[in-house]
Amino acid sequence: MPTEDRRETGSTGPDPVGAGGGAERAGRSRRSMARAVPVAVGLAAAAAGLGKRYLDARARRTEVEPAAPPTPAVGSTSPGPRAAPMTAPAPVAVPAPESAAATAPAPAAAAPRRSEDPVVAAELDRRRRIGPEIHDAAPTGDIRTLWDDHLLNLRLVNPANRRRFKVIVVGTGLAGAGAAATLSELGYQVEAFTLHDAPRRAHSVAAQGGINAAKGYKADGDSIDRLFRDTVKGGDFRAREADVHRLSEMSVRVIDHMTALGVPFAREYGGQIATRSFGGVQVSRTFYARGQTGQQLQIAGAQQLLKEVGAGRLKLHTRQEMLDLIVADGRAVGIVTRDMVTGDIVPHTAHAVVLATGGYGNVYFKSTLAKSSNVTATWRAHKRGALFANPCMIQFHPTSLPLTSEWQSKLTLMSESLRNDGRVWVPKEPGDDRAPEDIPEEDRDYYLERMYPSFGNLAPRDISSRAAKIQLDAGKGVGPLRNGVYLDFRDAIARLGRRTMEERYGNLLELYTDATGEDPYTSPMRIAPGPHFAMGGLWTDYNQMSNVPGLFVGGEASFNYHGANRLGANSLLSASVDGWFVLPWTVADYLAPLLGQEPVPHDHPAVIEAVAEASGRVDHLLGIGGTTGPDVYHKELGQLLTDHVGVERHAEGLAKGADAIRELKDDFWSNVRVVGHGQQLNQELERAGRLADYLELAELMALDALDRDESAGAHFRSEHQTEDGEALRDDDNWTSTSAWEAAPPDGVPIRRSEPLTFEAVPLATRSYK
Amino acid sequence: MRLILEVWRQADAASPGRFERYEVDGVTDEVSMLELLDMLNAQLVAEGREPVAFDHDCREGICGTCGLMVNGRPHGPEDFTPACLQRVRTFSDGDVVTLEPWRAGAFPVVRDLVVDRSALDRIIASGGYISTATNAAPEALTMPVNKHQAEAAMDHAACIGCGACVAACPNGAAQLFTGAKVAHLAELPQGQVERYERVRSMVATMESEFGSCTNYAECVPACPAAIGLDVIAHLNRDFRTAVVVQRRGEVPERTDVPWLARLRGGPWWQSDPDDAGDGTTR
Numbered sequence A: 001m002p003t004e005d006r007r008e009t010g011s012t013g014p015d016p017v018g019a020g021g022g023a024e025r026a027g028r029s030r031r032s033m034a035r036a037v038p039v040a041v042g043l044a045a046a047a048a049g050l051g052k053r054y055l056d057a058r059a060r061r062t063e064v065e066p067a068a069p070p071t072p073a074v075g076s077t078s079p080g081p082r083a084a085p086m087t088a089p090a091p092v093a094v095p096a097p098e099s100a101a102a103t104a105p106a107p108a109a110a111a112p113r114r115s116e117d118p119v120v121a122a123e124l125d126r127r128r129r130i131g132p133e134i135h136d137a138a139p140t141g142d143i144r145t146l147w148d149d150h151l152l153n154l155r156l157v158n159p160a161n162r163r164r165f166k167v168i169v170v171g172t173g174l175a176g177a178g179a180a181a182t183l184s185e186l187g188y189q190v191e192a193f194t195l196h197d198a199p200r201r202a203h204s205v206a207a208q209g210g211i212n213a214a215k216g217y218k219a220d221g222d223s224i225d226r227l228f229r230d231t232v233k234g235g236d237f238r239a240r241e242a243d244v245h246r247l248s249e250m251s252v253r254v255i256d257h258m259t260a261l262g263v264p265f266a267r268e269y270g271g272q273i274a275t276r277s278f279g280g281v282q283v284s285r286t287f288y289a290r291g292q293t294g295q296q297l298q299i300a301g302a303q304q305l306l307k308e309v310g311a312g313r314l315k316l317h318t319r320q321e322m323l324d325l326i327v328a329d330g331r332a333v334g335i336v337t338r339d340m341v342t343g344d345i346v347p348h349t350a351h352a353v354v355l356a357t358g359g360y361g362n363v364y365f366k367s368t369l370a371k372s373s374n375v376t377a378t379w380r381a382h383k384r385g386a387l388f389a390n391p392c393m394i395q396f397h398p399t400s401l402p403l404t405s406e407w408q409s410k411l412t413l414m415s416e417s418l419r420n421d422g423r424v425w426v427p428k429e430p431g432d433d434r435a436p437e438d439i440p441e442e443d444r445d446y447y448l449e450r451m452y453p454s455f456g457n458l459a460p461r462d463i464s465s466r467a468a469k470i471q472l473d474a475g476k477g478v479g480p481l482r483n484g485v486y487l488d489f490r491d492a493i494a495r496l497g498r499r500t501m502e503e504r505y506g507n508l509l510e511l512y513t514d515a516t517g518e519d520p521y522t523s524p525m526r527i528a529p530g531p532h533f534a535m536g537g538l539w540t541d542y543n544q545m546s547n548v549p550g551l552f553v554g555g556e557a558s559f560n561y562h563g564a565n566r567l568g569a570n571s572l573l574s575a576s577v578d579g580w581f582v583l584p585w586t587v588a589d590y591l592a593p594l595l596g597q598e599p600v601p602h603d604h605p606a607v608i609e610a611v612a613e614a615s616g617r618v619d620h621l622l623g624i625g626g627t628t629g630p631d632v633y634h635k636e637l638g639q640l641l642t643d644h645v646g647v648e649r650h651a652e653g654l655a656k657g658a659d660a661i662r663e664l665k666d667d668f669w670s671n672v673r674v675v676g677h678g679q680q681l682n683q684e685l686e687r688a689g690r691l692a693d694y695l696e697l698a699e700l701m702a703l704d705a706l707d708r709d710e711s712a713g714a715h716f717r718s719e720h721q722t723e724d725g726e727a728l729r730d731d732d733n734w735t736s737t738s739a740w741e742a743a744p745p746d747g748v749p750i751r752r753s754e755p756l757t758f759e760a761v762p763l764a765t766r767s768y769k
Numbered sequence B: 001m002r003l004i005l006e007v008w009r010q011a012d013a014a015s016p017g018r019f020e021r022y023e024v025d026g027v028t029d030e031v032s033m034l035e036l037l038d039m040l041n042a043q044l045v046a047e048g049r050e051p052v053a054f055d056h057d058c059r060e061g062i063c064g065t066c067g068l069m070v071n072g073r074p075h076g077p078e079d080f081t082p083a084c085l086q087r088v089r090t091f092s093d094g095d096v097v098t099l100e101p102w103r104a105g106a107f108p109v110v111r112d113l114v115v116d117r118s119a120l121d122r123i124i125a126s127g128g129y130i131s132t133a134t135n136a137a138p139e140a141l142t143m144p145v146n147k148h149q150a151e152a153a154m155d156h157a158a159c160i161g162c163g164a165c166v167a168a169c170p171n172g173a174a175q176l177f178t179g180a181k182v183a184h185l186a187e188l189p190q191g192q193v194e195r196y197e198r199v200r201s202m203v204a205t206m207e208s209e210f211g212s213c214t215n216y217a218e219c220v221p222a223c224p225a226a227i228g229l230d231v232i233a234h235l236n237r238d239f240r241t242a243v244v245v246q247r248r249g250e251v252p253e254r255t256d257v258p259w260l261a262r263l264r265g266g267p268w269w270q271s272d273p274d275d276a277g278d279g280t281t282r
């Protein structure tokens, strides 16, 4: 159950919020507050009834056999770009995104998963092709010892030889900083890149709730296997078992390591590390540092990175944006970056490239993510041949602040803990304009309490988000832009007194007042679902290596742990595990056989071509000379996605959305205006470049959502729901990951599937009843 | 309301800058200091003029990227609040609002309101960490930490690295920032091993790049993380101890770390042949 939380300082710190009153306290509480956001969850549930016909046909599943037997294979695999053994360069043409398709045509008999609806099926056939299945090259065997067994089989690099290898790490978030610092400590030549002015600023810094680890410090029955099971189930059975088990195992080491690095985890009076439970989970396994867990982990990681910089072992490049991946002879051999201050576009080559560039939730324009979050790095890699997995899987957080003004720049999260005492409601009549205080009890609809009597206002994230959307679509949204629902403390204040509320939520409510000018003690707060986390990302194998040899991916940029829905506090964990405890081992395995080879020289044709292409794009953007700034387009894109690829989707809307996105993209390329020039710090140019990639990603998100003809976790297709409105998976056809190949010129994207098997945690229905 | 903005415009580090005057209409109370700039920029872009460059990212007070002087005050009129969380509420229709980049010798202007704060990272790179190799950590519970100490460490660790303390300081000193890191790590048992080498080295870098603290305490209200002056006392105390400890030869000088060369001569970044030599790590 998704339960990450942003809690107020008071619930975890030594002093009750509001006490103290000193200037320091005021500042401190302000900082650790939650913040919110909005999202006009758009329209149209034209589809409300559209797929009901499926309902009768499909019984609600409880236990289902996996669809296809796994095709386990270590090292070499089924047809596909990874088929080449790692010791020899894959004989694939240079930067050919379409190469995989070319070398491995879709086997007609592969029983492609297709929609049952002939109209939808035809629509899909027009928009995508189906490619051969892929397999993850994960070893098979006892899942409990899999990672250890695997480590034993990984190749090693002699310490004396490590200096002879160069590794590029893009991103200095939890995943990137961990990988870069560790590889550097081990003796490899590492170059780290970030678009920020300092490594500490990566968006990991904004996470508050905490990080999960199966330490079992409380005698409450937690264990590695339990975290594993919770994660597989929470992901609605769309993640890889082997990878998730490794995540659980390594969680233990992450806490040890972070503690040693000086992360001030909250402590008990006896000096032990404190844990808390996140709503819904019955064990207490979330480690936290006040309300700033992400900040503390991120700063610790950045410090380790700077330690290596100070020691002269690691070269850090700040304010450098990766614009492209360089692929030569089928391998990732470098990147092209733009110096954001001087505008210089230059190549960097190495033996391997690690991407840890975070999530793409900002494709919605307003999300809970930082403004600079982008998909450019991973999307460019995708265009160069890397498979993009499950792009439609996006988690919406139910308690962000709705937009109050046109100019509100993002959807800040408000702590989910507010739902402990607040009651969520909307007016019964659409368009009811009365002030909330004037709406009498009988005209209010406490819809969560009505729809989910047992969970009520504490219904899990995806369910709450969806329920809110239903109200908004029905025209019952509240606030000036009619894009929120009420979260009302009136009854709690009457019951507990204003003082108690101040103690519990003082700083959150103050932040809300600050943002909106409204007083939540006298009139209800407004909240709305906001795009929050990308479960999808670049496809990787068990080694966190993409299908392009030499291209490694970690953290939110990859896809493999969270399936269709991420559990709260699991994402700081996955980024940390990838960075500190997976990539350093697996990258070495890839490098070992390359001993003696030099990084590709800068006059290699692939390097020259990539640089020319990146510069060409920049020049093109600057030269369009249209009339509309990039932000205007981004805003429109956000609205299209929110309407058609949002909390709830349906076939018709997705097809429409995909078309509208394509039109918008065409319009962008003919009518965008990017002021300024390229040889300077040009933030308009940065925005335009990122948006250009978001426009392409958005279309693929719509296509993936259309293609995946089932509901799973955060991907809720209204055609596929149970009678009581729960997500209805189609395990027979969709127990798989969709991994997309970029469209060849004038072609359509190719969807490949990686079958998933669930042996340690048998398939079951996720239920909140 | 309508606001008149006097904004510092500067094409790049080498060019001279100047104030330019703009008007933004339709500003509502809940607009933040950065959203005010968004409004101005949308207007400029619509007119085909170059928008004002400014640093920002999380827009929720935690990343430390934002920072500008508003009417001469770091981040804006409110104490203990970063620019992204400050609202224009305190202004009235027709007010003139002056927006400038951080003013500090150690933070050269990059463009408009954007400055180069990499000097702060060089302080951290000089010792603001605990050296523990990955996979070498003992089980976390073997290191109990007193709850009050953990909370105090957290108070100090809360620094968001924005540089407002430096911008607020008449001396352009970075004592609050450096003190926060020194105090955070010295508060914890894990931080004891390198405690005195750390402070000597960090102070050496700090002194070489920033001004010196003379206890104006202007940094305190400017700090969004509410770091207190106590960290400066902590820094001074540890530094004095470190000097004594060093003289007694209780801590042998490390030879494996190039930055320690600074204690004897030139800074480590000048020893990097690939570097421009101007102190940037770019």
Ligand SMILES: Cc1cc2nc3c(=O)[nH]c(=O)nc-3n(C[C@H](O)[C@H](O)[C@H](O)COP(=O)(O)OP(=O)(O)OC[C@H]3O[C@@H](n4cnc5c(N)ncnc54)[C@H](O)[C@@H]3O)c2cc1C
Residues within 6 Å of the ligand: A004, A005, A170, A171, A172, A173, A174, A175, A176, A193, A194, A195, A196, A199, A201, A202, A203, A204, A205, A206, A207, A208, A209, A210, A211, A212, A294, A320, A321, A322, A323, A356, A357, A358, A359, A368, A369, A370, A373, A374, A376, A377, A413, A532, A533, A554, A555, A556, A557, A568, A569, A570, A571, A572, A573, A575
């Ligand atoms: C508001 C919020 C709260 C959250 N709370 C929690 C929580 O409580 N618990 C939890 O487990 N998870 C939480 N998450 C999720 C979690 O924070 C992220 O998934 C995780 O931190 C991602 O880490 P990362 O290392 O993959 O990427 P990031 O930390 O996002 O780092 C990305 C890095 O890549 C760099 N970069 C990106 N693009 C480029 C490019 N083109 N060129 C060069 N560099 C580039 C950036 O500069 C940055 O250094 C939260 C997320 C949000 C938005």
Ligand code: SF4
Residues within 6 Å of the ligand: B158, B159, B160, B161, B162, B163, B164, B165, B166, B176, B177, B180, B222, B223, B224, B225, B226, B227
């Ligand atoms: S001490 Fe305060 S003002 Fe200085 S950098 Fe840290 S957070 Fe900013």
Ligand code: FES
Residues within 6 Å of the ligand: B056, B057, B058, B059, B060, B061, B062, B063, B064, B065, B066, B082, B083, B084, B085, B160
């Ligand atoms: S934008 Fe992140 S602190 Fe202000």
